[in-house]
Amino acid sequence: MTEIKKRKRKDLDSSEESCWTEKDRNVLIRLVKQCQKLGSEGSSGDWKTFLKIKYPKFRSQDPSQHHWKVLAAFVNSLDKGSDQKMVSRHREWEKLIQAERLALAKSSSENRGGPAESSGLVHDLVTQTAKHPRFKELYSLPSYDKCWCRIPRRQGQSSAPIIYGLDCEMCETAVDSRALVRVCVVDENGKDVLDMMVKPKKRILDFRTHITGLTAASFEGVTHRRRDAQLALKDLLKDNVILVGHALHHDLSALRIDYQPVIDTSLLISYRNLSSCVPSLADLSKELLKRVLRQEGSPHDCKDDAVAAVQLAKHLMQHGPTLVLDPPNVKVPKEQLCKLLAHGLPPGVTEADLCSLLPASAPPLVRVEGDCSTEKKVLLVFHNPQDANLAFKELQGTQGVDSLGRAQKLVKLSCGDGQQQVVKVRKMGAHNGMAHGRDAKQDRVKWKRKKKA
Structure with missing residues (x-):
């Protein structure tokens, strides 16, 4: 056996001693990808250097193309305290996911009674949102990361659902192009449930006033941070709450909150022959709700957008659960x-x-x-x-x-x-x-x- 093969065999054997198994392959892939993003290094350098030294014949650097034992060998070589904490977060997160799946499956089998008609319409929208081809991509949020808050999944169909519309405003800071500055939550009747201004920790580079309507003066006296918004929203998200929004994954990402079930109106309404295009909330409000959401050139209003999303969801309950529309009839001069x-x-x-x-x-x-x-x-x-x-x-x-x-x-x-x-x-x-x-x-x-x- 050559020296390279002996070294490879030794590394693979050491990965088996670390309690990693083939079932952990998805966790390992996710871990190595984050190490690539952060530039994390182990005893043999970063992922690229590790492969070059340990496995020179492997040309692909894509973690998903490698055996789980190779991935485990690299993860085991991480020796920094921060990297070890990251590994622990990923493993705990995966355990939480597995426990939730078992609990949901058990709850679903025990739930013999069907939901009421109105509840059924709401859950139809939740189901159709989850069936969209891009749902998994958009809503696989990195809640294993620091500063994220993951709220456990719940079955929630045994009682009448509570609908909350959610919308956020974002600005650009030195470290985040979508930093949270305002969060609004409304109930199904459009009444305020939460309206909070949030001051980012880092200096704001662009208030995006043409979109948010906010300026430096808007933040005078504001003391709330993103963590305060997370805690306030977490208190609202009870067992039977369903969040409604338009491209809601952007708002959840700004909040650093991972939550389901959701109704995303941007995934339920599309334009004919333009399947990859997302209709704007303003256009949908004008066509379906006969309501002008904002005047041309006017900034967004967080509350108005949240109310419009809830009204669109109600419209879909009557005419949906999905709609395919003709593109707006616009003539270009x-x-x-x-x-x-x-x-x-x-x-x-x-x-x-x-x-x-x-x-x-x-x-x-x-x-x-x-x-x-x-x-x-x-x-x-x-x-x-x-x-x-x-x-x-x-x-x-x-x-x-x-x-x-x-x-x-x-x-x-x-x-x-x-x-x-x-x-x-x-x-x-x-x-x-x-x-x-x-x-x-x-x-x-x-x-x-x-x-x-």
Whole structure:
């Protein structure tokens, strides 16, 4: 047996002595991935170095591609106190998950009586939310990590459910791009249950006033921290409480709370032929509830958004549990088709920075509409729609679509201070200048008629 094989055998044997088993493979994968993220090192260095020294023939660094004994050998090599605490948290978290699953299975088998009709409608929405293909990805929250609060799962179907709408406002700090600054909870009638301003520990870099409506003056006298919001919400989450929200995982992540059952209206309502797009809460309120949630350009209101989410859930109880809608009937004026929208701009961006987005092969930019130093979005204006389409094609970035299916790219922007930020650049129309949704279909019909004529 070669020296490498002997060393490998020794490492694998030592992993067996550490009480890790094949059943712990998912825990080990999660642990090693977090070690990769944190740059944790063991006696043989970090994960990459560990593989290079111990297993030079293994090319893949993806933990999920390795045997559980290899993962255990690396985890066992972690010797820092903070790393050992992290390992303990992961193991305790996994034990808690397993115990909850057993308790839920037992409770489900013992619950012989069916829920009342109204309760059944609520639980239908919970079930449909959990069945969504992206639910596991979005709601597998890292509650094993520090500062997180995980509230045990409960069956909750033996009594009438209590519906609470939840919405949070976030800002950007030096360490968190989604730091909690306000949390609102309303009951099913829209009455306030909790409304708390939260002051982040780190310095706020961007209040996102255009979204949150908050400024530095808004935090005068505010003493609550995120931990206070966690404790206040934890007191509200009884056995039969169901949280309702729109893209609720963002709010739970800002709160650092892992809770289920939930009803996520963003997973229950979609646009036809745009399955990857998430309808905005404002658009859904306007179309389904016949209610204008906010005026164009106005900031969000935490309470209004929470109330709208609850009202959408009630609408789904009557017409759902899921809905597929036609995209909004929006016609893009011809004069707008020669423009590209750049949004999600970081503070301090200049016109020169925006011009650097376009490669030399792109058509020349005529002008920039909007003040990029104070606004989060501006329009890049070209001579004609053809130039705008070509400029978009030449942009170097990851292409996708926005919430209405319009072509959009994530592009790296080099700012004057040398740092790179990711901004979004999208077309004004979806199909090379045409409008999206039903308008695009109508345009195609018109063109076919003209062609026949």
